[in-house]
Amino acid sequence: MIRYIINRLLLTIPVVIAVSVLVFLFIHLIPGDPVEMMLGETATIANVEEIRHMLGLDKPLGIQFLDFMKNLLKGDLGKSIVSRRPVMQIVLERYPATIKLTVASAIVALIISIPLGTLAAVKHYSWIDNLSMIFALLGVSMPNFWLGPLLIILFSLTLGWLPPSGYGGFKYIILPAITLGTAMSASLTRLVRSSMLEVLDQEYIKTARAKGLRERLVIYRHALRNALIPVITVFGMQIGSLLSGALITETIFSWPGVGRLFIESIFRRDFPLVQGCVLIIALTYVFVNFIVDITYGFINPKIRYE
Amino acid sequence: MALLEVKNLRVYFHTREGTVKAVDDVSFTLEKNETLCLVGESGCGKSVTALSIIGLISNPGKIESGQILFEGVDLVKLKKSELRKFRGTEISMIFQEPMTSLNPSLKVGFQIVELLLEHFNVSKTEAKNLAVEFLKKVKIPDAVGTYDKYPHQLSGGMRQRVMIAMALISKPSLLIADEPTTALDVTIQLQILELIRDLKNSLGTSVILITHDMGVVANLADKVAVMYAGKIVESGEVFEVFENPLHPYTVGLLGSIPKLDTPKNSRLISIPGNVPRLINPPKGCRFHERCSRKLEICEIAEPPEMTIGNSNHRIACWLYSDEFQGAVDTDERYGS
Ligand SMILES: Nc1ncnc2c1ncn2[C@@H]1O[C@H](COP(=O)(O)OP(=O)(O)O)[C@@H](O)[C@H]1O
Ligand SMILES: [Mg+2]
Numbered sequence: 144m145i146r147y148i149i150n151r152l153l154l155t156i157p158v159v160i161a162v163s164v165l166v167f168l169f170i171h172l173i174p175g176d177p178v179e180m181m182l183g184e185t186a187t188i189a190n191v192e193e194i195r196h197m198l199g200l201d202k203p204l205g206i207q208f209l210d211f212m213k214n215l216l217k218g219d220l221g222k223s224i225v226s227r228r229p230v231m232q233i234v235l236e237r238y239p240a241t242i243k244l245t246v247a248s249a250i251v252a253l254i255i256s257i258p259l260g261t262l263a264a265v266k267h268y269s270w271i272d273n274l275s276m277i278f279a280l281l282g283v284s285m286p287n288f289w290l291g292p293l294l295i296i297l298f299s300l301t302l303g304w305l306p307p308s309g310y311g312g313f314k315y316i317i318l319p320a321i322t323l324g325t326a327m328s329a330s331l332t333r334l335v336r337s338s339m340l341e342v343l344d345q346e347y348i349k350t351a352r353a354k355g356l357r358e359r360l361v362i363y364r365h366a367l368r369n370a371l372i373p374v375i376t377v378f379g380m381q382i383g384s385l386l387s388g389a390l391i392t393e394t395i396f397s398w399p400g401v402g403r404l405f406i407e408s409i410f411r412r413d414f415p416l417v418q419g420c421v422l423i424i425a426l427t428y429v430f431v432n433f434i435v436d437i438t439y440g441f442i443n444p445k446i447r448y449e
Numbered sequence: 450m451a452l453l454e455v456k457n458l459r460v461y462f463h464t465r466e467g468t469v470k471a472v473d474d475v476s477f478t479l480e481k482n483e484t485l486c487l488v489g490e491s492g493c494g495k496s497v498t499a500l501s502i503i504g505l506i507s508n509p510g511k512i513e514s515g516q517i518l519f520e521g522v523d524l525v526k527l528k529k530s531e532l533r534k535f536r537g538t539e540i541s542m543i544f545q546e547p548m549t550s551l552n553p554s555l556k557v558g559f560q561i562v563e564l565l566l567e568h569f570n571v572s573k574t575e576a577k578n579l580a581v582e583f584l585k586k587v588k589i590p591d592a593v594g595t596y597d598k599y600p601h602q603l604s605g606g607m608r609q610r611v612m613i614a615m616a617l618i619s620k621p622s623l624l625i626a627d628e629p630t631t632a633l634d635v636t637i638q639l640q641i642l643e644l645i646r647d648l649k650n651s652l653g654t655s656v657i658l659i660t661h662d663m664g665v666v667a668n669l670a671d672k673v674a675v676m677y678a679g680k681i682v683e684s685g686e687v688f689e690v691f692e693n694p695l696h697p698y699t700v701g702l703l704g705s706i707p708k709l710d711t712p713k714n715s716r717l718i719s720i721p722g723n724v725p726r727l728i729n730p731p732k733g734c735r736f737h738e739r740c741s742r743k744l745e746i747c748e749i750a751e752p753p754e755m756t757i758g759n760s761n762h763r764i765a766c767w768l769y770s771d772e773f774q775g776a777v778d779t780d781e782r783y784g785s
Contacts, residue, residue, distance in 0.1 A: 346549040352505055353544075354564045354615070355536030364563075365552050372554075444554055444599040 144440060144447050151436045155429055162425040166418050167211045171204070173414075181224060181412040194224065198415065220422065221415040223408075230419035234401060238423060240310060241400030244323065244393065245385050247316050249378075251324030252331055257374075259328075260335025261367055264343060275332055282329020287388050291322040291395040308397040319396040323388050327381050334377055338370040345369075372443050379435030383428050450521055452622055452655050453479040453502070458515035460497050460506055467728040471497040471510070473679040479672075481622070484649065484656040486666040486687075488702065489676035492724040495659045498676070499625045502657070503542050504532040520622070538568045541616035545628040547608035551600040557608075558584075558596030561615045568619065583614040587644060606637040613644060620652050627659045642669060663702050667691060672761070675699045678735040679727055685762030695757070695764045697740050734767065742768060 173180065178194045195201050198221065199210055214220070220230035263275035298318060299307035306315055342348065343366055351365040352358075389402035397403070401420050408416035440446045460472040472494045479485050487495045500506050502517055504524060517524040519540065524532060544550040552560060558580055565576040577596070584592035587610040600608055609629060616624055626645060630638035646669055649656050658669060666673050666687060674684040675698060683696040694700045701720035722739040725731055731738055737747040744767050752765045 346544055346546055347552040349505060350544065350550045350612070350615075351552065353503055353536055353542045354567065355533045355538060356563065356567055357533070360563075360567070365555075368554050369552070442554065445601050 147440050147447060148437055151433055151440075155433050158429050159426065162422065162429065163212065163215060164208075166422045166425070167208055169418055169421065170198075170200075170414050181414060183412070197222070197224075220419045223413050223416045225408075225411050225413045225416070230415050233416060234404065234419040234423050237399060237401045237404045240398060241386075241389055241393070241402060242427075243316060244319055244389060244398060244400055245382070247320035248324035248327065248385050248388075249382065251320050252328035252381075253378075255324070255328040256331035256335050257367075257371075260332045261339055261362065261370075263332070263336045264339030264370075265362060267340060272336075275336060279329045279333040282325050282332075285325065287322055287326070287391045288395065290325060291319070291392060294318045294322060295395075308395070310397070310399050315396075319392050319398055322395070323385055323392045326388070327385060330381070331374065331378065334374050335370065338373050339366060342366045342370040368442065372439065375435055375439050375442065379432045382431045382435075386424050386428060451478045451518075452481045452483075452520060453657075454516070454518040455498075455502070456516040456518070458498070458501060458517065459513040460494075460501050460510060461513050462510045464509055464728075469727045470679050470730060471727055472501065473727075473730075475515075475676075475679070475681050477674050477681060477684060479623070479655055479657060481655055482649075482653055483671045484646075484658060484669055485672045485674060486670035487657060487659045487674050487676055488661060488663065488666055490661055490724050492727075493676040494679040494727070495676055496627050499542065499627050499657065499659055502623075502625060503536055503540050504529075505542075534568070537564050537621075538619045539621050540623045540625065541619070541621040542625040542627065543609070543612045543616045543629050545631050547605045547612060547632060548600075550612060551608055553600055556597055556599055557603065557611045558598075561611070561618060564615060565618065579618060580614070583618045584611070586617075586648065587611070587614045588640075589614075605633050606641065609633065609637075609641055610644070613641070613648070617648055617652060617654065621654060623657070624649065624654045625657045625659070628661070629658075630665070631660075631662075645669070675702065678725055678730055680735060680765065681763075682736065682766065683762075683764045685757075685760060689757075689760055689762045693757075693762070695762075695769060696736075696766045697742050697768075698736050734765075744768065 178191050178198070178200065182190055182194065192201075199207055202210070218231055220234070222228065223230055223233055226233070259275045259278070263272040266272055295307045295318065298305045305318055307318075309315055348361060348366055351361045356365075386402075389398075389400060390406055391402075392398065393400045393402035394406050401423060405417065405420035405424075408414075408420060455478075456476050458472055458475045459470070462469040462471055475494070475498060477485065487498065489495055497506065497510070501512055502519075502524070504527075506512060512525055515525065519535065524535065527535075551557060558577065561580040561583065562573070562576040565571050565579060566573070569576075571579070581592050581596055584595055589595050589607060589610050595603065595607070595611070600611075603611065613629075616626075624645075629645065630641050633641060642665060645656065645658070648654070656669075658665070660666060670687045672685065673687050673690050674681045675690075675696065676682070677698050683690060683694070683699045690699065691703065694703050698720070720739055725735065725738065731748075733749050734740070734747040734752050737743050740747065746767050750767075752767045753770060754763060754765045755769060756763050
């Protein structure tokens with residue numbers, strides 16, 4: 144297992160490097176002169192030169208890259224053009240909010256999809272199975288920018304149960320987490336169901352029943368455990384869609400996370416800050432997938448012992 | 450009282466294409482300490498018969514009628530929860546595919562232990578000790594080490610030994626083995642069959658062994674029931690049936706006993722044609738399309754069941770209706 148973990152860890156290194164290179168190139172891939180775009184029509188020549196120098200854009204590309212990587216290793220992503228504060232500092236201030244929202248959404252997704260998908264498979268062709276499939280269809284086809292406002296209208300404006308937006312206690316996270324978690328729970332429900340159906344057909348389930356185990360043990364100990372193996376992989380990949388969904392959801396609910404920061408910085412053309420947001424989201428994604436791989440190894444002994 | 454009496458069992462699968470009459474009016478008896486071989490080509494309803502006994506027929510299958518008397522209790526009438534208490538304790542089953550019949554994500558030791566913890570009032574340590582003891586009984590070389598292994602770390606033969614240990618650990622009265630060696634190498638096959646026979650003798654378990662191999666029958670069985678297309682066409686003591694096979698299907702199966710040096714995947718059955726689909730089984734005798742001694746009546750009417758003389762040798766075939774006419778209505782003698 145230790146070897147497996149180290150292996151996975153080593154595999155993330157090239158990914159992290161590639162992500163850094165892409166983030167570095169980002170500013171050079173934008174068509175036109177980034178600095179002029181940042182400053183807009185009101186820019187003076189002096190201004191442009193100052194920013195260009197501040198960003199190091201007046202040096203050769205190779206040197207720029209080395210500087211970028213050197214600073215990155217020190218945790219220095221440059222300064223925001225708008226506020227002149229260090230990018231790293233701003234991003235890290237916003238990071239916990241995004242993590243909270245992502246985790247809450249993932250929890251919403253899991254507590255809906257695992258029981259619902261399992262039940263649908265166990266009661267194949269029943270009304271609950273049909274219901275779960277309708278939910279799955281609706282859930283994946285409802286975009287966040289539509290579901291979010293819908294929830295706000297229903298639960299905040301009409302019923303007055305929950306705050307429409309903002310950041311604070313548990314109450315504030317419910318609506319954004321449901322908005323963000325619904326699409327994921329819909330597709331996971333479908334996956335849990337089909338994976339369960341496949342596992343329930345396996346010989347070892349017959350063996351478990353032939354042993355006279357209670358049906359509950361047959362389902363949870365023997366079937367679900369194996370059915371979750373493919374689900375975990377997809378779950379990891381979908382964390383990516385949660386992180387990107389956070390852009391819209393955080394904006395709708397005025398949630399002060401990296402997603403909203405990202406949108407704000409794009410509108411303000413604060414490119415160092417945009418870089419910082421992209422980098423931290425990409426690294427989070429890489430980290431989550433590393434954790435998912437490890438979990439996968441724990442559940443699936445075939446991997447662990449290779 | 451017989452250990453197991455199956456009477457007029459009918460098990461149908463209600464599928465979209467139609468009703469599959471997988472088991473259609475099957476009766477047999479198994480005494481204590483006896484080994485009964487259920488033999489026939491694949492698709493004849495052997496597995497469905499076995500699964501009915503252990504109560505594992507599920508949608509779209511249904512036991513339509515009949516009785517399964519286990520020590521006098523009709524299992525067909527039991528509630529699910531009552532039936533569950535028989536499984537793994539009084540009646541155990543092992544399956545054909547050792548590669549897939551153990552859970553890949555649980556240690557094999559635990560898979561044995563959980564059975565004990567489910568049904569008996571034992572501590573975890575007692576259960577573990579018993580499991581290791583049984584892993585030794587099934588001649589697994591490193592029983593203690595194997596206890597902590599996952600199925601994929603064991604060979605097919607070893608896994609089947611684990612299955613046997615699991616099936617016998619509660620000292621059941623009845624072991625059902627559904628083609629337990631079909632998926633294994635020839636040399637391992639013999640070892641596993643010998644193991645089942647030895648443990649059966651030492652534990653006093655009765656065995657229903659399902660096979661399509663008459664060679665296995667000759668080696669292990671006391672009684673044999675030959676199944677064709679959902680019906681038992683001939684049954685009796687092994688020596689009687691082997692010495693005097695009457696049904697053309699039995700004769701065909703006996704002509705196909707493989708030698709040990711037969712290549713593994715060669716076609717063992719020498720009877721031309723295939724088992725018919727059981728949605729619309731042939732009229733009359735279900736075997737008539739493949740029978741070399743077919744009479745006119747075979748296509749029209751189902752053959753009567755007859756008992757040969759004073760023995761347990763029974764047959765359902767028109768060829769013998771004159772010879773054993775008197776026996777047609779002596780059905781009640783069977784099993785007494
Ligand atoms: N779950 C099922 N659904 C539909 N038909 C089935 C099912 N299980 C078995 N059958 C049918 O029942 C018949 C007997 O099958 P089986 O008992 O498995 O044969 P055997 O064990 O003798 O090879 C076959 O025709 C098979 O197609
Ligand atoms: Mg079978």
